[in-house]
Amino acid sequence: MHEYSLAHALLEGLTEHLGxxxxxxxxxxxxxRKGELLILSEEALGEAWRILAEGTEVAGSELRVEKVPVKVxxxxxxxxxxxKYVSEEGWxxxxxxxACPQCQARAEVIEGRDLAIVGLSVDDAPLDHQAA
Ligand SMILES: [Zn+2]
Incomplete structure (x- = not known):
């Protein structure tokens, strides 16, 4: 499963970073951030994340996906x-x-293919804190 291996790669990178x-x-x-050209199911990715994060230091965290447009x-x-984008009637x-919007030459994709972690939301409350 595509999403599963992507979630796994994200988790490995994050674990290393947190280390x-x-x-x-x-x-x-x-x-x-998810590039526009990377085809995946956000639902499946989130599900894979929940399963893989189980038992790690980021267990229970939620994956928030932001889409990034293509840049060339x-x-x-x-x-x-x-x-530029093309859309036909009925699509x-x-x-x-x-392609380059200025000269139509074949352009190189510099953004829009990757999946990358850009930030974390961390709860500042101490882990052992219990409401009085
Ligand atoms: Zn050009």
């Missing part, structure tokens, strides 16, 4: 930025055109 930069408190949410760099004219979505 070097420990947080004080419980991790409530893990914020990730053009080797011909040096353009760098967003692309329910727009498809990014991976």
């Amino acid at each position: 070097q930069h420990p947080v004080h408190g419980r991790v409530r949410a893990v914020h990730v 760099r053009c080797p011909s004219c040096g353009y760098e930025g967003p692309v 329910h979505f727009a498809v990014p055109l991976l």
